[in-house]
Amino acid sequence: MRTITIGTAILGAVCGMLGSFAVLRKQSLLGDAISHAALPGIAVAFLITGAKDSNTLLFGALISGLLGAFWIRAIITKTHLKSDTALGLILSLFFGVGMLLLTFIQKQPNANQAGLDKYLFGQAATLLERDVWFMAIVTSVCVLVLLLFWKEFKLLLFDADYTKTLGFNIKFLDALITSFIVVAIILGLQTVGVVLMSAMLLAPAAAARQWTNSLAVMVGLAATFGAFSGVIGTGISASYSNLSTGPVIVLVASVFVLISFVFSPSRGLLFKEIRFRKNRNDLKLHKTLSFMYDIAKTHDEISHPHTVKILNNFQGFTKKSLHKLEEDDLIVLKGGNWSLTEEGFFKAKNLYNQHIKTDD
Amino acid sequence: MEKEIAVAIDDLTVAYNYKPVLWDIDLTIPKGVLMAIVGPNGAGKSTLIKAILGIIKPIAGSVTVFGKSYKKQRHLVAYVPQKGSVDWDFPTTALDVVLMGTYGALGWIKRPGKNEKKAALEALEQVGMLPFKSRQISQLSGGQQQRIFLARALVQNAEIYFMDEPFQGVDATTEKAIINILKLLRKTGKTVIVVHHDLQTVPEYFDWVTFLNVKKIATGPVKDIFNNENLTKTYGINYQVSIQE
Numbered sequence: 001m002r003t004i005t006i007g008t009a010i011l012g013a014v015c016g017m018l019g020s021f022a023v024l025r026k027q028s029l030l031g032d033a034i035s036h037a038a039l040p041g042i043a044v045a046f047l048i049t050g051a052k053d054s055n056t057l058l059f060g061a062l063i064s065g066l067l068g069a070f071w072i073r074a075i076i077t078k079t080h081l082k083s084d085t086a087l088g089l090i091l092s093l094f095f096g097v098g099m100l101l102l103t104f105i106q107k108q109p110n111a112n113q114a115g116l117d118k119y120l121f122g123q124a125a126t127l128l129e130r131d132v133w134f135m136a137i138v139t140s141v142c143v144l145v146l147l148l149f150w151k152e153f154k155l156l157l158f159d160a161d162y163t164k165t166l167g168f169n170i171k172f173l174d175a176l177i178t179s180f181i182v183v184a185i186i187l188g189l190q191t192v193g194v195v196l197m198s199a200m201l202l203a204p205a206a207a208a209r210q211w212t213n214s215l216a217v218m219v220g221l222a223a224t225f226g227a228f229s230g231v232i233g234t235g236i237s238a239s240y241s242n243l244s245t246g247p248v249i250v251l252v253a254s255v256f257v258l259i260s261f262v263f264s265p266s267r268g269l270l271f272k273e274i275r276f277r278k279n280r281n282d283l284k285l286h287k288t289l290s291f292m293y294d295i296a297k298t299h300d301e302i303s304h305p306h307t308v309k310i311l312n313n314f315q316g317f318t319k320k321s322l323h324k325l326e327e328d329d330l331i332v333l334k335g336g337n338w339s340l341t342e343e344g345f346f347k348a349k350n351l352y353n354q355h356i357k358t359d360d
Numbered sequence: 361m362e363k364e365i366a367v368a369i370d371d372l373t374v375a376y377n378y379k380p381v382l383w384d385i386d387l388t389i390p391k392g393v394l395m396a397i398v399g400p401n402g403a404g405k406s407t408l409i410k411a412i413l414g415i416i417k418p419i420a421g422s423v424t425v426f427g428k429s430y431k432k433q434r435h436l437v438a439y440v441p442q443k444g445s446v447d448w449d450f451p452t453t454a455l456d457v458v459l460m461g462t463y464g465a466l467g468w469i470k471r472p473g474k475n476e477k478k479a480a481l482e483a484l485e486q487v488g489m490l491p492f493k494s495r496q497i498s499q500l501s502g503g504q505q506q507r508i509f510l511a512r513a514l515v516q517n518a519e520i521y522f523m524d525e526p527f528q529g530v531d532a533t534t535e536k537a538i539i540n541i542l543k544l545l546r547k548t549g550k551t552v553i554v555v556h557h558d559l560q561t562v563p564e565y566f567d568w569v570t571f572l573n574v575k576k577i578a579t580g581p582v583k584d585i586f587n588n589e590n591l592t593k594t595y596g597i598n599y600q601v602s603i604q605e
Contacts, residue, residue: 166464
């Protein structure tokens with residue numbers, strides 16, 4: 001249990017980190033294509049070696065995942081197909097071949113099936129301590145390389161053409177990122193499986209993007225979200241028997257996304273709506289106030305009372321907006337009359353000046 | 361006296377899918393000019409710049425910068441891409457984008473330090489964007505984004521500047537500010553090459569011009585060759601523009 005929790009936490013962290021790069025490079029679907037492309041590799045590795053040992057099978061997955069990834073690159077650069085087409089093509093082609101091989105293997109007499117279908121949806125329970133060690137080592141290498149080439153990666157993600165003109169080899173950088181994404185996916189196959197793997201890459205990154213405007217913070221947050229998804233997901237699935245871990249982890253990650261979309265202060269839907277309403281209300285009050293100012297300034301005395309009805313003819317107002325203005329000490333209401341306070345007069349005057357200033 | 365040549369382009373040809381976009385371009389750009397590249401949509405103006413800078417691979421031709429191949433002279437060349445070519449929702453600040461201009465000189469792995477930051481702040485100051493240095497780039501207006509791109513090129517401290525439509529979608533104030541900076545660059549002996557759309561402003565802004573429509577139509581000083589004959593050759597029959605003497 002401890003092994004599994006640590007394993008899924010590491011997996012979540014490395015996926016979140018690399019997922020940020022995939023999202024910003026506009027290659028969100030690359031992960032999906034690569035993970036599906038890994039399936040035939042697993043099947044072929046089993047057919048050739050007959051081994052059930054996960055390292056051999058994952059090595060097969062790595063080969064075919066890389067093959068798929070670089071085919072996609074080749075299709076995009078050599079033909080004029082758009083990247084979504086290339087991704088879709090490779091994804092279904094490789095996955096189709098993989099499924100075909102899986103059904104073929106299932107009919108073999110010798111193969112009591114090595115539980116190959118566990119790679120479809122993952123089975124965290126099969127994680128061994130050495131798997132986790134391996135994950136930890138790969139993740140550390142990843143972090144090191146990211147830190148080393150941080151500047152170059154940032155530049156590439158923002159402006160690839162410009163990166164080229166500065167003399168950086170963008171093919172190398174691109175290959176580096178893609179290889180890391182492939183490796184992260186391969187690491188996750190055993191736990192989360194081919195089908196849901198891309199969610200592990202994208203969900204933490206998408207959630208993290210909502211909270212920050214700094215690349216470094218985004219990558220860090222995505223790693224944190226990913227790790228927590230792993231830990232919480234494993235915890236939940238362990239406390240109910242028969243809940244498979246992979247899907248639960250993915251669901252937890254999706255909850256992070258949902259919360260981020262709604263509650264992020266600067267980009268979230270909730271605060272956007274609140275800001276929108278507040279602006280609209282403010283504007284309404286300002287409109288009424290500046291109209292009152294127009295009337296009041298024709299009199300010697302600011303606080304000369306006017307009938308509320310006069311507003312009606314020109315200016316939409318509600319009882320509520322008048323009361324709000326009174327609450328803010330900008331006007332005084334008495335009977336059917338209103339008058340501006342000194343504060344209200346100056347506020348309106350300044351509004352008015354600003355208005356003129358922006359006009360010309 | 362013969363002027364020193366900043367950029368020499370020889371037989372440059374670019375094609376997408378057999379369709380030539382640039383055909384056999386020979387072009388020499390003297391040092392210290394402020395040059396406009398003009399031509400209709402699809403004439404290959406942006407492609408010409410990208411091919412010169414090696415962003416697009418030409419099928420034939422060579423480019424030399426101050427007599428040596430461009431690859432050896434990258435550090436002398438700065439590039440301002442079209443504003444629309446990047447995603448401005450990228451999580452970074454204005455200062456950070458300008459700092460990217462120092463990455464080329466730094467080379468692999470080394471991080472920008474105090475000097476680079478100082479240079480970036482100066483460039484921001486020069487384009488009037490210093491108050492916005494910490495602003496997330498998506499919260500800048502189109503004109504401000506263009507200035508940030510200009511600052512990023514300035515910080516490269518290059519000899520030759522290539523700019524792809526720097527006046528696209530910016531207001532009159534920003535356009536004036538940008539052209540003043542470009543004129544200042546020319547004054548200090550830099551060479552500036554600009555893909556330009558607005559023919560009316562060519563005589564006012566530039567001293568050198570290249571007419572391009574897949575082939576090179578003409579190149580030379582604005583006062584000598586910016587005339588209706590070349591405009592008609594480039595843009596088609598009966599193209600007229602009022603040229604102020």
